[in-house]
Amino acid sequence: SIALGASIGVLALNLFSVEKIFFVVVVVILFGLQQSLSLKDTK
Numbered sequence: 781s782i783a784l785g786a787s788i789g790v791l792a793l794n795l796f797s798v799e800k801i802f803f804v805v806v807v808v809i810l811f812g813l814q815q816s817l818s819l820k821d822t823k
Contacts, residue, residue, distance in 0.1 A: 792801060
């Protein structure tokens with residue numbers, strides 16, 4: 781699984797610029813943060 785992730789990373793760096801990859805990572809983090817903050821406490 782580590783080799784698969786590394787090869788996907790190398791392909792992504794060859795296909796996309798670092799700025800685009802960084803932007804996608806930020807969007808994913810913000811979307812996940814919004815999802816986790818919208819969860820209601822069960823207590």
